Amino acid sequence: MRGGTSKGPFFLADDLPADPALRDAFLLDVMGSGHPLQIDGIGGGNPLSSKVAIVGRASRADADVDYLFAQVRVDQRVVDTTPNCGNMLAAVAPFAIEAGLVQARHPQTQVRIHNVNTGKVVVATVQTPGGRVKYRGDTVIAGAPGAGSPISLAFLDAAGTRTGRLLPTGHASERIDGVDASCVDCAMPMVLVPAQALGLRGDEAPARLDADAALLRRLEKIRIEAGHRMGIADAAERVIPKPVLLSPPMHGGTLQVRYFMPQRCHSALAITGAVGIATACATEGTVAQAMLRERDLAKPITLEHPSGTLEVRLERTAAGDAIASVVRTARRLLEGRVFTSLVPECGAASM
Incomplete structure (x- = not known):
């Protein structure tokens, strides 16, 4: 799927190895990392197209789905799950609806996404007329060709994603x-x-x-x-x-x-x-x-x-919490199976 100005495979969490080391080995193999063109995998030879989204049922009560983002390095065999990716995030709600993890509603569907990387919740609003995800539309975003249906992302209390503080050093400058x-x-x-x-x-x-x-x-x-x-x-x-x-x-x-x-x-x-x-x-x-x-x-x-x-757009709730909102588009590009040369228990995974 393309999410915003990024692109990569979206996997159901249940289709991947539960062990993080084995999961990362699988991702490196299927993306073809360690080569500048990722010629032996499905990565695009660029950081913007060497990204992976792993989506599953929510592990907390205030969310609908869990989303783990993985930045898979291109010319290094490294998987980094410390950051989030807001562009890939734009495609998480459509993917979750299409995969049956969330029930679509008419005319739009809100999906509360727990970003496992940061522990934060983002609310995505997807256009779903007739209970089906709408990808076509008139919304244009810089960095992606054409137009699509708008997907609103509201970041709830995004400060301190890794360090716990907006200004981790205690200094603004x-x-x-x-x-x-x-x-x-x-x-x-x-x-x-x-x-x-x-x-x-x-x-x-x-x-x-x-x-x-x-x-x-x-x-x-x-x-x-x-x-x-x-x-x-x-x-x-x-x-x-x-x-x-x-x-x-x-x-x-x-x-x-x-x-x-x-x-x-x-x-x-x-x-x-x-x-x-x-x-x-x-x-x-x-x-x-x-x-x-x-x-x-x-x-x-x-x-x-x-x-x-x-x-x-920046705003504050009545409780004083900060909310930052952006609008993106996304598109489903293909659905299928990807193969790996690793051990049999990771032989293939659905996308």
Whole structure:
């Protein structure tokens, strides 16, 4: 399935090995990781298409389904289940309905998704006229071709997904490797850095940034130090925290963003990253808030990225809980079986 600007196989949890080590070995094998083209598997040779969603019945009373996200590295045989992926998340509710885990209602269906990676609940609203998932529509999102039916995602209390705090270091802004940065943990642990502090305009194309070896080394140094300060001791072996470059907008938005995954620049913007950046805009003292030309956060926060823009709406409930909402689209691409060369008990799994 395509979810937002990402793509990957969706598995029922019951179809995969229960043992995490065996499950990860299976994922590496079927995706073809360890080769830059993932030529011996179904991965797409790019971090955006080397993602896996594992969906099953809910393990908690306030959710309808469990969703475990796995980032499967392309040229390394590594599976990372520490982060969430908000783009793949967009396809979880349609998948759960199609798989019979959730009963569809007319004209739309709300699905409460427990993200196992972060322990947070996200409410997805899917258009289901006549009790069937609708994929076609007029909603266009930057970074994905064509149009589709809107899928609303509301992130409930997304702060502290990994560290337990919105500002894990206790500081809204601090110096890391000679530059001002903000360590933020909301939907995704990130380190936010002004692009200009690294000698960049902020509107550079992803290919140019990916080709700048010195920049990537500097970002990795900042990322690992930020991870250490945030309590992510093994950041060098993980994809979190994600480094993010921020700059003033050029097309009337709130901020311009270059989001790294972490060794390559995203061609668009991760949904979890957008939620965290938008929250940082509303957090006093962060490098994000310092760049804002206006602070009317009642309006949607519009983040400019290499493929266009992404809007995030921020609101608070009567109880004071923060909710960040975005709209995505998704599409079911194929259904079938994928095979592995591993031991017989992992011979095949349905998608």
